[in-house]
């Protein structure tokens with residue numbers, strides 16, 4: 078018999094159906110990892126009599142990611158936004174009452190099959206069991222695809238260019254590439270090419286000889302030498318000064334480099350990973366980045382997507398950081414309120430995961446109620462602000478269009494005259510007519 082978790086009050090009708098379908102039921106009211114059977118793949122949550130959605134929310138968040146949730150509701154509950162938000166957020170599937178045993182059997186069968194397939198193929202790599210914030214967490218298809226790409230590329234020695242906005246996890250991807258490679262026991266060294274003056278990066282990267290410049294009191298190894306046998310991660314590669322691009326290119330082509338102050342050329346066995354948040358093609362067009370270096374670095378490109386484009390990850394990442402920081406600060410783990418979830422999903426996240434971490438960490442510390450609110454996350458007024466901004470723009474656009482239409486009508490289609498009525502040039506008039514898709518009479 079397949080073990081099945083049941084949350085909700087006991088229901089004889091459901092018990093009968095499930096025992097006929099050969100499920101062994103384990104009722105839970107609170108999540109306790111030790112009480113969950115090891116091979117349990119599904120949790121059926123009966124919400125038909127529940128009015129304790131907050132507790133159920135909490136339980137759903139705590140369940141292992143591998144356990145699929147199926148919700149049982151009355152049809153009328155589809156009008157209840159608390160219930161539909163819960164389903165959208167947590168459920169793998171839902172069934173409506175009256176229970177159709179055939180439908181329920183199919184739903185449970187598929188759920189178990191899929192969950193087992195996932196466990197066999199992905200679960201160990203995709204969802205690390207520890208709660209280390211530095212370990213990637215993801216549910217969205219796009220991130221699962223990205224980390225499958227990481228799995229494939231990591232064991233090769235091909236240089237990888239990681240592209241993405243700030244805070245999207247480029248360094249995290251670089252670390253993963255190193256950890257999954259044959260070089261994992263070697264060093265992982267990071268150089269931030271944007272953080273230092275050209276002279277300092279030169280010595281930081283290639284090392285220097287004693288007396289090479291004022292203050293060089295001893296010979297010092299550079300990061301390339303320190304990364305020997307491991308991985309060198311060049312962060313913000315787009316900011317690497319031109320003269321250093323030449324030196325790096327030589328190292329990539331010949332495996333040789335000179336430390337500052339001369340001496341014999343040196344070699345090192347290093348895999349290169351680079352990251353950028355700027356458009357390198359644009360930098361090449363502007364003459365700020367060498368095309369030959371770009372080709373050398375760009376063996377394979379991995380793009381880390383913006384957080385706002387992977388909505389499936391937002392709530393699970395937020396929950397993860399709530400757990401991590403509550404534990405770190407010795408505070409009780411509190412659930413996110415419905416309004417907090419709504420705000421998290423509707424915010425554009427310009428600072429990506431880094432911004433999410435900062436907001437959640439602050440909220441964990443500041444929250445003095447039972448649940449973490451949108452206010453604790455400092456997201457309470459964002460929706461409203463955006464709404465006002467949007468309507469202001471719409472109002473302006475509408476007014477502009479109306480003015481153009483009136484002017485062209487009063488001027489009997491004479492562009493010059495219509496433009497003068499509006500106090501704008503002919504060129505601007507044409508541009509605005511085009512913008513609003515308005516025909517000239």
Ligand SMILES: Nc1ncnc2c1ncn2[C@@H]1O[C@H](COP(=O)(O)OP(=O)(O)OP(=O)(O)O)[C@@H](O)[C@H]1O
Pocket residue numbers: 210211212213214215241242243244245246247248249250312354381394430431434
């Ligand atoms: N999928 C994820 N799971 C868990 N933590 C993540 C994830 N993605 C990013 N982070 C965390 O977000 C923070 C920012 O990530 P990271 O430093 O890798 O971004 P970045 O793209 O390199 O940023 P920058 O361009 O500003 O250097 C880090 O603390 C990282 O651990």
